[in-house]
Amino acid sequence: MTQDPAPSAAPGRVFSAISSSTRHIYDLLKCIGFMPIANVSISADNIRFSVEDSHSMQANVCLTPDLFSSYNYTPSTIHQESTAAVPPSSAEQFNLESEESNSKFQISLSALLECLQIFGADGSNNSGGGGGNNINRQGGAGGISGRDNVPIGRQQGPFFGNPNLFEQNNLRLPGTCRFVYQGNGFPLSIILEDAGVTTTCHLTTFIPQSSTDLIPFNRSTLTHKLILKSAFLHDALLELDHLSPETLIYSVSPNKRPNFSLSATGILSSATVDLSSNNKVVMETFLVHEEFVGRYKFGFVRKAMRAMGVASKVSLRGDGEGVLSMQYLVEVGEKGAAPTFIDFRFLPLNHGDDYEDDEGGGGYSGMDGAEEDEDGDEMME
């Protein structure tokens, strides 16, 4: 699976990108940092990180060349260097040229986030990479040990580990961060050069286990498409999160009010947040072809909340199978730069599950007392 991170006869670089600041990269990757392992796919257009949980949800971040001051991907090199290592891939190249020309590997996302953090990307939060970070440390540990190459070595370690130091000297000399990948079997190297100090992290790469296809989302059976300000969705889910619910009920209706409602049931109470489709401040686009009610595991949706927090807009789409797609538009640092998208897809829960109680909460639409009969009946079951 893995090879020694010390490249003896260094081949040409397959991928190399330079960024003057790792902060926005860190912020973006942190949004999907809930899983320890990420699939990385590098192409000439972008570098894509994707994670998935239980084959039921999936999240992608595409880092476009805009985020880097220089971005070089030379797939020709990969052919020269790696066809020998991976013979079968050459045969398929003809069919799936665009796909196969990508470099694909798996990487420890938690370790990558830690590296970026060491570089001072994260000023405020030094608590590590959140949820899944501790699960898979071994990859990261091997990678970070590459810091021994650094002239200053370990003595600087604690200082690098303290992000406050970086925050204090807000002058922040424009150090450069380089991402280098040399092809299959080689590590992903992150090199920080800052005022004569060079820090290098080698992150072990893994061969992708299987085809990690996207959760299929059928655009031809699109039931609805909503674009709204992400902050409102975030606020709504925060409300529901207080109940620590199991299930999120997501319902969209073309004409019946409320047009868009999210509800959940916890142990002590249930809650519904209704958003009106009329208010253009909240809802930019509201296209609903048919009524759509989906149940999703709240634990999965909760993982998207970090992205919700940083994004400015979100596009919500559902297909005929009940798959929910959330696309977050994140405006990254520099003005005028093209926004970055973080994409989430969720598989719905089976309808056979016994969530009658939730139905009552979901069907609730007001306090006028007139509509209470139908959900009252459901409660009797």
Added chain:
Amino acid sequence: MSTLQITLNPLAVDRLHEALTCLSKFGDSVTLEARRNKLNLRTLNPTHSAHILICLAGDTFCDSYNFVPDPTKLSFGSNGGSQVSQRSEEGAFKCKMNVKALLPVFRGRYVQEPINKERDENVVGGIDRCEIVLQEKPNKGQCRLVVKLVCRQGITKTFRLQYEEADIIHASFLKEWGVNKWAIRATELKKWMEHFGPKTEHLEIAADDEERVNFTSYTLKVIDGAHILKTPLQTSIELDLIEFNEFQVARDTSIAVSVKDFKSIVTHAGTFEHVQIQAVYGEPGQPMQITYDQNGMFCEFTLMTRKKGAAGPVGKAEPVAKIMSHRSAVPGSGTGSVARTREPSVVSRTSVTPTVPPTASAQPVVATKDASRPESVPVEMPPPPLRVTPRGGSVSAVPNSKDSPALVSGTRQSSLSTGLRGSLQPRQSQSLFIMDEDDDVFGPSPAPAGDEQFEALLDDLDGEDVLGWDASLGSERVSFVELQERAVNADKGKAVAGKEKEQREGRVEESGSYVEATQRKNVVKGLFDD
């Protein structure tokens, strides 16, 4: 089905959240009691040493308040035909909820201005109004308190909160106990609270001389067996009497309450502007009552104070004795406490001068003497014909209760708390609380004419020191005597059947309106044996 509809403005929601935060520091559950013109929130802490009542006035606190009692319950109560049932069967709606479920509903709803000017349109949070509606459909198995938050930008958040039925538990605080009182601005007191360390347990309030009051926080930790005595930190703060708006405390009176409780109260009071905290208390071992109100929210805290000489486990009383030198250590005196009940009345809060009747003024002394008597349990058995508590009891209660026989006297005896003695703080052994559905605590707002009469009536009753307890909506009553028997029997495991009979007979002779006593007693036993 009761109807309850409340509308609150964002500021009131914020106030409500602060009140709930305060309640959550005392206990996990909050009891809601909706009455015609007010909503009462109560919490009793797990050790039953503190009771908090927060009363929201229907017209001044709420933008709109509409409560229509359950008509079935009303008719139920009118069967009794007595005064008790009339006033307790107002049909108040009572329920109990987990305060943790309520807190997030009201948290952070008041947003003054956009946090981020750049995204002022995107300001989330902040509401236009809050509507609380009771959805009571017992036959359908769907009873919820529905809180609907109408937010900006056309967003509606609806919370459907589960509740359970609950009996109202009432703090007992006798007017006669309120011999000492002082009042101080909350902000003034709050300034000093932070000096009391977080690990200290008790706060002693002592008025040793004529000029200043001493607040001392101390810890009383005695580790059994290992001979470790920890009294790590004592903080004393002396406040000049000038700081107090009112100060009437008997010389050398010092009481001790829990620091944590006191701090929680002061913290909450400090969230109001220009609010004045009023504290009323008597001897150590008798409860202390702290009240304040503003903008239609009335808060009343009843805290048990440490009993004289009660110093944790028997034989480890020394540290207290040092600190509070006037205390006499009498082991086991914790059992001798007597619960007295009384409706908090308008008079006790509003009048500055003590309204203690002449007979009552002498009673606290009696009470303490009795309390320090080691073998106290036998004394708790009252002479059968008299419906008086043996200690701290006011003799004046007897003739009055004769006059109004339907006013059933009852008190909650300390059967439960006596069992806890030794492992818990002695002050808990006093049963401070009674179950009661009548709690006509003064609504800060002027009540309708009917209510005024009603409250006046209550006050009369208060003056006469009538004890009231009704466990089951007035349909069944238990006399005080029976309760006491229960308690004693439970404690001692003795069957005092003869005496019971005697007492019952005596009572029946006294007032013919008591029937079916045995059955009711069973009910009561169930309550106490929990």
